[in-house]
Amino acid sequence: MPSLGSDMEAGTLVEQVVSPGDTLQSGDVIGAVETQKGVIEIEVFEDGTFDHWVAKIGQTVPVGAPLAVIRGAGEDALSDPKEPTPTKPQPAPPETVPIPPETEPYVPTEPTAPPEIVPLPPEIEPIQPEPADPEITPRPSEVPEPSEPRPTAPPEECPPPSPVEPDVPPEIEPYEEGLSSQTRRRITPAARRLAAARGIDVTTLASDLKEPITRRDIETIELPKPRTVSTDFRTAIAAAMARSKREIPHYYLSHDIDLTLAEQHLIAENAEREPADRLLLGALCAKAVASTISKFPEFNGHYTDGRFQPSEAVHLGFAINIRSGGLVAPALFDAGDQSLNDLMRNLRDLTARVRTGRFRARELSDATITLTSLGDRGTDAVFGVIYPPQVAIVGMGAARTHPAVVDGELVARKMATFTLAADHRVSDGHRGALFLRAIDKHLQSPEDL
């Protein structure tokens, strides 16, 4: 189960596209998982042969736990997973999908424990351990001097399942870790299934009952309110944004950019084009940001483990509003290398997929900088919140006709306010200002974009 953001703890397998024996190439989609952010397709990153699924449809799997087993070239097949006797993990386990470093040996089934009663992980609420280090979360009265940002490592927000040495098979499945014997209740398989279907966390049920939890018990539980996409989204956004504001010392810049030439260029271009090929101002601005960033590497990359790692590639996250509530900022890969037409086509495709709740894991986790725009019905300016582990977000306000002075004359121009929120651990306002001005310069020669 890949991590699709620092705020994600688990996902539910909802689709299996491949079967044992299928030949896979890097980039193939093997299935889909449902997360707080919607249904996300799971790609493989290496060639091989699909061996078997570890997770069943409908099973919720913690981040880092295996979903399936794929054999690389030359690797022997595991014993048939359908055998009644489960296979113990091999000393050198085959690579799991899709995060090799978190490979954990996994026993698919125990004879005495059919998969239906594998305990589900606790509900995917973000766990916020109390950090012991006062430097990380200072009291309001102990805020460190802003001039001395301390690049301490961010606190572990979502502890992954305890790491297990690959050559030591775990006695129990990773899911059970963290559930004490006091909280683990006896429960019938039917009740377990129903609880999962209704989104009920069985570990939260009253513990004074002596009898096992039955299906009837689960049926009679009244849910406070149905779990909706929007509340899940809100939980995910809350976790990521709270972390951002807690850890990232943002600074903000704002710059008005004259888009008159850009707009004229698009009008001329679009006059010749079918609707399917027309360009939007947002795509042109995305192209301007992507073309500029290579000269400003301190705004493009990830801040992890206490240090900044700039990215060679420009994977431009584009914040997209979801009608039912919430937003996501999936990446346009290698946006700096794409022509404007390609960028527009890909942005259109991405928007369509996001709005139908279908995008890929890498699109959520690999953006290196984000562009957010509230569209032409938005406000004059938007000041973004950096999406960790990124270090910058560019905001584009609504383009508006505005009085401006050009060559000493007061004239009406199409103006938009661009903003930058950036991480002070990595860059300063001086460079941020140069970055925004460089975007401005690009937009004054739209025909070159």
Next chain:
Amino acid sequence: MTDTESALTEELHKIAPDVALTDIDRSADLREEFDIDSMDFLNLVTALGKRFNIPMPEADYPQMQSFDDLAKYLGDRRP
């Protein structure tokens, strides 16, 4: 409701399934009423242009400001 209005309603529903025609002011700004952004509007124009086989140039966008305007625009031009 005319054929054209039905077709327009159908295409709008694909983009804004959460907004019903009965809930909106048909003479008010279409994009406000249906909460659609420039990408949604471009997708709407693309779909309608294909459906009725008409070009729908960007220069005509001012004639597509409300539901009623757009329905009239389509009705005047469709084969």
